[in-house]
Amino acid sequence: MPPPFGVRRFQPLPSLSYAPEDLHTGVPGERDFGPHVDQTNYSVVVAEKVVVKWLNPPAPLPHPTPEILAHLVEAGFNDTAPPYAALTRAVDGREELLALVTGYLPDAGDGWEWCVDEASAGTAEFASELGRLAAELHLALSPLSSEAGAPEDPAARAEAALREALDLTGGDDGRWLAAHADKIRRELAPLDEPVTGPLIRIHGDLHVGQILRWRDGYAVIDFDGNPTLTEARPYQPAARDVAQLTTSLEHVAQVAVKRRGTPPARAARWAAEARAALLTAYRDGLAEAGRQELLEERLIRPFEVEQECRELIYAARHLPRWRYAPMGVLRSWYTEENIA
Known part of the structure; x- marks a missing residue:
């Protein structure tokens, strides 16, 4: 690479060379994912x-x-898009990351597609696979645990999220949220107790949209962290990832109700069944490795509640039409109302 560019390699790239008779492969040399894919960055598929x-x-x-990609390669974690390289550039004496190069997974769709299909059909067999995938990811990341620095105050972080959600959520939803704020705070109360389990390098933005279902199974992607929570520390209880993954199943149920006409009660049953199966498989995965201590169970529920507050903040600041999903979940949790 000519200066000021650089490349960090993780695994050998697949060959993009062809014999003369293979030059017309029938696939585009380059393409993007199309305007229907919601992404912060810009991805290009090369030669499929x-x-x-x-x-x-x-x-x-x-x-x-x-x-993280270098560590996952070293740890032998293969349930992700194969990491090949990182492209960097030096600017005024500082380095910056320009691009990441990974493998293309054929026939892949993210969870906002395939998981909504599962919710509409009322099938939850996939959830056990997701639970095991999350456990294997945390087991692979756990050697990156760190004791450096002052511990985060999870109670203060959750309270700040609730206050911001209350400030940003208007109309009938805002009035409902304010009326139920005391109930929400009671659910957050366990965060006042010290975290006793290990802090590990978590994914940080683990929801079904980050899990591709492709031709050969499932793959977790996007280790950039949460773009809407840049101040979050990378070392957290594993329960935070788990809670975000379980709440995303609740959001899938909301999407199925709104976009597919799934009856609310049936969607709620599906979410409960999928959540239970995912947690069982996750616990079993840790137990088989003798690492049950990675999951501090009491943190799951308050982290789930905090996550819904963060979803409301995300909706207010970035995607207003999304508000129906976290509000539907909260209404189902704290009243006798069905999923909206």
């Missing part, structure tokens, strides 16, 4: 073999993703 994700804007180094 490689995805180049251009960060928009470039991110200053150090950046979490290259380190």
